[in-house]
Amino acid sequence: MTPQLDALLDTLAAYPATDDAACFTLPPAAYTDPDLYALEVERIFRREWxxxxxxxxxxxxxxxxxxxxxxxxxxxxxxxxxxxxxxxxxxxxxxxxxxxxxxxxxxxxxxxxxxxxxxxxxxxxxxxxxxxxxxxxxxxxxxxxxxxxxxxxxxxxxLDDDAAPLAPQMAEADARLESYRSAELVTGLAYDTIWEGNWKLATENGMEYYHHMGLHGRTLEAMLPAAGAHMEPAPASGRFAHSRCPYADRAAAAERVARRHASRFDEADATSSYAMGLFPNISLALTPDSNNWLSFLPMGPGRTRVIGGYLLPENLQYGDPETAARRNALIHEVNEEDAQATWRLQQVMASSKAAPGPLNVREGTVAQFYKYLGRTLAPERVAAMPAAAQ
Ligand code: FES
Ligand SMILES: [Fe+2]
Missing domain, CATH: 2.102.10.10 (Rieske [2Fe-2S] iron-sulphur domain)
Structure with missing residues (x-):
């Protein structure tokens, strides 16, 4: 094992025992190291659904x-x-x-x-x-x-013929997603593209709303201001992480949802965007009228195939074509902003002075993603940590 991989695994193993709010970003080498990537392939992508x-x-x-x-x-x-x-x-x-x-x-x-x-x-x-x-x-x-x-x-x-079935692993996520009825939604816009960056950068980006105020300042921030974003309690299964971001105009959102869906959604779901990051590599951004999903499939340490789609109820898909065109243009622009960020980040990961920074409390989802990585990539080291009981 190289000294770099050894150090990375020590770092990863420390996340599970650290408070979400005390977590720092992964070291830059986590996004470039070929040996860590090989381990991710073996322990994550060749085993997970x-x-x-x-x-x-x-x-x-x-x-x-x-x-x-x-x-x-x-x-x-x-x-x-x-x-x-x-x-x-x-x-x-x-x-x-x-x-x-x-x-x-x-x-x-x-x-x-x-x-x-x-x-x-x-x-x-x-x-x-x-x-x-x-x-x-x-x-x-x-x-x-x-x-x-x-x-x-x-x-x-x-890819693993002996993997445990998926459905039982998703019971907690199913309970949380029930009112959204994603299986009934149809694809309004599909994507299949390549982002020039590590799959973890893309995945982290899809898990938090804090970047609305910067990266999506012109596209999403006015509608879904980052300041209001907050975490949902971490699920017992550790299978996903989730947070929500209330709409700036909650009254209008509540009125719209009441008109379209009667009382199917509770007030929090009716008046906010809800994000579920399903480990290892899936991002769902839901509203009562949509599910914007992305799945990040690695093609190497610095390259990621991105498939996804914007799902919506069938009766809205064929609504006013101008509204649909505006909506699709916005989704495309937001995805481009996220693709650009992933590429920009990857570009600087070899910098000798780049160092981990503290996460925002709205980025607890990212902290929980790192914990998943620690548990999955370095289980022996996590078990040997002092707070292994958790
Ligand atoms: S028939 Fe010969 S390779 Fe398929
Ligand atoms: Fe984004």
Whole structure:
């Protein structure tokens, strides 16, 4: 182990026993160190449930899309039997990606190299001219499958075949999200882009409202002022962190929500934006009328694939086109501001004088994210800390 990784793991292990309000940012090296990144891949991304899209992305039988998760090319498809499955998008003959495009609708997949044919259930249904091949057994040449679960309208996959099921881990989050009914929302705007920065910078950014007053000073601050942001109590499961930011005009928000949703939302939810950071890499920013989600998939220490979408109730999606265009332009601008910040931060992470700074009390979500990292990346060291009982 390098001295740098050793020091980083010591730092991470100290977070769980530190008050949220006493936490400092991670050291700059946490965002660049290749060995820490390798450990994150092994202990986080190869083990945790990761969002790859929405159930509505594969609404009809035969709908499919492809996505790379780390080094694994994945084909998600709704079979002609109605089941959604995730397969390895690598041909069982000589490795050609079976689906070469980003998405489509098909009854079968024909490999572009030698024409092997797979069904939407992953089975190999035909392989031309294979007579005489002694090792060929069609039944053994189906596409390998990944674990897939659906939650709140999202599709999750897991690279670990032995991972614990997702649903039980989400019980606390489900209770908190119930009134938002995210599974019923439709995608008004989808993103799929690359941010030039470490996945943790992107994830932290999606967890706090404090940056409204700086980064989103022209776009969000007037509507959702950072000063009012505050933490929600940390969940017992440690599976997520959450905070909220009340609207500047709470009366108007309450009136709007009462008109559209009767009494489904309590007053706090009706008059504020609510952010849930689901560990390791998911950001949900909810209002009674929307869920702006982002999932950050690392492509290396300094590069992150960002997929996400702005979800809203179906009856609002097809409202006044001018309002929709204005809304989409605002969401796009806000995302660009966040992308720029991630890039700017990454640029200075090798600075010899850069040093951890104190977190704001509105950034307790970030502190809890660091605690998750400590527990997950350095569990042995956390257990050996004096306050290990917590
Ligand atoms: S690699 Fe797919 S058919 Fe040969
Ligand atoms: Fe932001």
């Amino acid at each position: 990761l969002i790859v899209g929405r159930t509505s992305d594969v609404a009809r039988p035969g709908d499919w899309f492809t996505i790379d998760v780390l080094d694994d090319p994945i084909l998600v498809v709704r079979g002609t039997d109605g089941q959604v499955r995730a397969f390895s998008n690598v041909c069982r003959h000589r490795y050609m990606p079976v689906a070469l495009e980003k998405k489509g609708n098909d009854r079968r997949f024909v490999c572009a190299y030698h024409g092997w044919v797979y069904g939407t259930d992953g089975r190999l249904v035909a392989a031309p001219l294979m007579e005489g091949s002694l090792g060929f057994d069609r039944a053994r040449c189906g596409l390998p499958q990944y674990r897939l679960e659906q939650w709140q309208g999202f599709l999750f996959i897991n």
